[in-house]
Amino acid sequence: MHSNLLVFIWRRKLSFLLLASGLILFALWTWAILIDTTATASSTTPNENSAASGVHEREPVYQHAYIIQKLIAQANRILRAERLKDNVETESAKLSSAAHPHPLGIVRFLKPTSTAAENTLTSARRKKAPALPFGESYLFEQERLKILEQQHRQRNANMEDDGADDERMLTSAERQTQYENELQRMGVPVVANIGPDGPRAPPERLVHLDLKGAPPKLSFLKQMLPMLRSLGATGLLIEYEDMFPFTGALQQLAAGNAYKADELRDFLETAAMHGLSIMPLVQTFGHLEYALKLSEFEQLREIPESPQSICPSQPQSLAFLEHMLTQVIEFHLHPGNATQATPELPLKFTHLHIGCDEVQRMGECSRCRQRMRSEIFQTHVISLAHFVRQRFPHIKVIIWDDMLRDMTLSELQNSQIGSYVEPMVWVYASDIYHFIQPQLWDTYAKVFPGAWAASAFKGAFGESLLVPPLQRHLENNIRWLAVIGKEGGRFSKGLRGLALTGWQRYDHFAVLCELLPVGIPSLMTSLSTVAKGYFSTNPKDNELLRVLQCVFQPDSRRSGHAWLELHPNAHHSQLFLVCNYPGHLVYKYALRLQDKLMEVGVYLQQTRENSAWLSDYNIRHNFSSPLRVRELTARTPMLIEELLTMAREAQQLLWEVYDDHTVAEFVEQHIYPTITKLRQQLEQGQSLLQRRSWPQRPLPPTTELQQDLGMGAGKAHQGEQ
Incomplete structure (x- = not known):
């Protein structure tokens, strides 16, 4: 009896194996469905954690699907081997049965077509797929799990999109908090209310080119133009000083290495081709050392020993400045060469900057001492602005604001200076309100319909620095965005724009500070931030990598490092060492x-x-x-x-x-x-x-010490030479 039962089980081993495998797979399949349902429910429930936490919740589902796939693959390999062995045994049994029929007459070695295990699995899958033969259903199950695995991989690949959807569900304050956390991780200065939902970017973004005494080659500046335009610049603020090709009676003002007129015309036309406006800057009060240092114009100084500022009380001073302004303005109004057959490309030239900052020697000569300093300054500025208005009506005049800061509201309003010029408010430090307090903004808004602002990307934190502190300049520009957003509404015509200054010297007599190519990373980082209205933490939205031709591929999720990493008072980031922009070698x-x-x-x-x-x-x-x-x-x-x-x-x-x-x-x-x-x-x-021999101590004091302090040498030691 027992032997017959064992023979029966042995003959039916395939059926029992299939039944056991089916029960195991049914349990695993049910487990996978339950976990997937739980993960789906948790992903649709509002979560207070960041998008990164969702990644960790999806990982167990992916791992379970992978385990199931491996188990099914192993089971399929066993089944294929058993079926192959069973087919061989079946053929042998058929031959044996034909010769010697079994006494029981009930054991038949045939390929099973329907078993209890198949019925159990079929009922469990009725909602998922149509009924299939048992062996084929196993293979279908493996393919289905491959699809499941692919879905999980796709879900992980779309993790950023899911994070974006989650971000849209966050409030503005929560988005700002996430943004500021990312800024802190990158080392970018954090300024309240500056972010994707913050104020808009200033309408005009000017890049200052300080050319005095160390002019970059115009071929290099032309290479910078498409970069500036791509990162959001709208114009150039060009301070020529002695690099302008003055002619006639003013020819002595031009330095020995000043730009040639034809080369400068070509550069200006190239700037116009890139859609950049031009705003010339000509100093007309202080910072006139390049002109007043010369013997030909020495008599125009406020005081004889200093060539820093011109005396506005002398009639020749106004004539000299008007002549200088006329040459610069007419050159920019008609930059093309009249001998060329092709028509000239018109420049977008609507504003002229006449400087007037840091007039350190004013009201000191015998005639100027009879007037108030505020009256001297305003009269001089209005006279020059009136001249420009009469000769070139479409050109508006801009001045630096620092000489206005100590004047009262009544002094400014009585002079009607607001009808002639617009101030460009400049602060290069991080605490802008320390220098321009709210009441001063209110005063400016009551006097001037519109105004400008000026930050810095180099030349502001050390007279002889070699490399600009990038983070400090970036913070200065970001804080200006906050100030413009807050104070721009005071003016009837708003704050028109922001000029990013890059000084090459602190004045005409100073040595070089940071060179322009060395300041390009600082310039481009600040410019892209100002043009967008905030620093974009997403490298796909930030044009910095593309414009600077950086080979660095940001992947912060895998490496754990941000694509831009700054540190307090940092002079650079490792990012800029793998870029290929013009001047990167310098x-x-x-x-x-x-x-x-x-x-x-x-x-x-x-x-x-x-x-x-x-x-x-x-x-x-x-x-x-x-x-x-x-x-x-x-x-x-x-x-x-x-x-x-x-x-x-x-x-x-x-x-x-x-x-x-x-x-x-x-x-x-x-x-x-x-x-x-x-x-x-x-x-x-x-x-x-x-020396090969030395005297005994004590050593006598030096002669200077004896003469200045009267310290005696005592008894001289003959051994010292």
């Missing part, structure tokens, strides 16, 4: 030079100031340890050679942007002073090493 060189100069500075401080064997005292008395001196000066020859190599490299790189004069000035200003210090230290060390 920028990278400036960073390397800055690091090298800091390294050498620390070395000199340690060997000269912190050392006890190579100090000024040791050198004056020719008294030190030869062993220590050799140790302290061992690196000096190598550092000298490294700086000489960097000086030669500067000649090659800067030549693409500047002429030989500017390149020489840069090397002389930044590199050769350090080389001179190193050479001096080496010479002094060699002098100390020449």
Whole structure:
């Protein structure tokens, strides 16, 4: 009996295996449905967490689907092997049965067509798919799970879109909080109410080109024009100073390396072709050193010893300034060459900036002292603006605002200066309201129908800086967006626009500050922010990567790093080291030079100031340890050679942007002073090493010390030489 039962089970092993496998798969299938239903329900329930938490909720579903697929694949492999073995045994049994029929007559080795396991699974799947043979239903199940896996993958791939849908469900305050958290992660300054839902961008975004004394080649500036336009610039604020090709009686104002008229015309036409307006800036009160330093115009100074400002009480002063303004205006009204066969391309030239900031010497000559400073300033400005209005009626006049800040409302209103000029309010610090308080905004709004604002992208945080602090400039521009959004409504014609200034020198006599190519990352980051009205944290919406031709591919989800990472007072971000914009080699060189100069500075401080064997005292008395001196000066020859190599490299790189004069000035200003210090230290060390005998202590004080303080030397020591 038992043997017959075992034979029966053995003969039906395939059916039992299929039944057991079916029950297991039915349990796994039910488990997967329950988990998928739970995940779907949780995803449709409003969630207080961020979109990132949804990613973690979907991961278990994906893992379960993957496990089920693997189990089914393994089961299919077993079934295929058993079916192949069963077919072989069936054929053998048929031959055996024909010769020797089984006594029970009930065991038949035939391919099953319907089993209890199939009926159970079929009833469970009736709502999902039509009935199939058992073996085929297993294969269909595997394909269905592949589809399920693909759906989960697609859901994970659309994670950003789902996050966007979730974001649309958030309130404005919640979106702003998420935005500010992302800014903090990137190191971008956070300013309240500035974000995607914040104020609109200023209508005009001007990029200031300060050309005085170190003019970039116009070929380089032409390469910048499409970049500026792509990132949202609407015009250029060009401050020529002595780089303008003055002619006639004013020819002496032009520097020896000033732009040629034909080259400048070509540049202006190229700017017009890119849709950029032009606003010339001509200083007409202070900052006239480039003109008043010359003997031909010396008599026009406010005081003889300073060429900083012109005397407005002299009749020749107004005639001189009118002549200068006329040449600049007419050049921009008719930039094309009259001899050309092709018609000229008209410039968008509607505003003229006449400067008038930081008039440090005013009201000091004998005639000016008889009048109030506010009256002197306003009369001079109105006279020049009236001249421009009479000769060129369509051109509006702009001045810097700093000389107006201490004037009262009645003084400004009585002079009617608001009918002649518009102020450009400039602040380069982060706390704009510290300099322009709300009551001053109210005063300006009552006097002037419209106004302008000015920020900075370089040339504001150090007279001789090598690299601009990008984060500080970005914060200045973002805070200006908040101020424009808040104060623009005070003016009947609003705040017309924002000028991003980039000073090349603090004045005509100052040395170079940050070079223009070195300031391009700061300029482009601030410009793209100002043009959009906020800093876009999404690299797909921020044009910075495309315009600067950065090869960096942002993937913050995988790497955990933001595509732009700034730090407090940072001078750069690693992003700009993998970009290919015009001038990028100069920028990278400036960073390397800055690091090298800091390294050498620390070395000199340690060997000269912190050392006890190579100090000024040791050198004056020719008294030190030869062993220590050799140790302290061992690196000096190598550092000298490294700086000489960097000086030669500067000649090659800067030549693409500047002429030989500017390149020489840069090397002389930044590199050769350090080389001179190193050479001096080496010479002094060699002098100390020449001595072979030394006097006994105490050493006598120097002659200067005896003369200035009366300190006696006591008994001289004959051994000291």
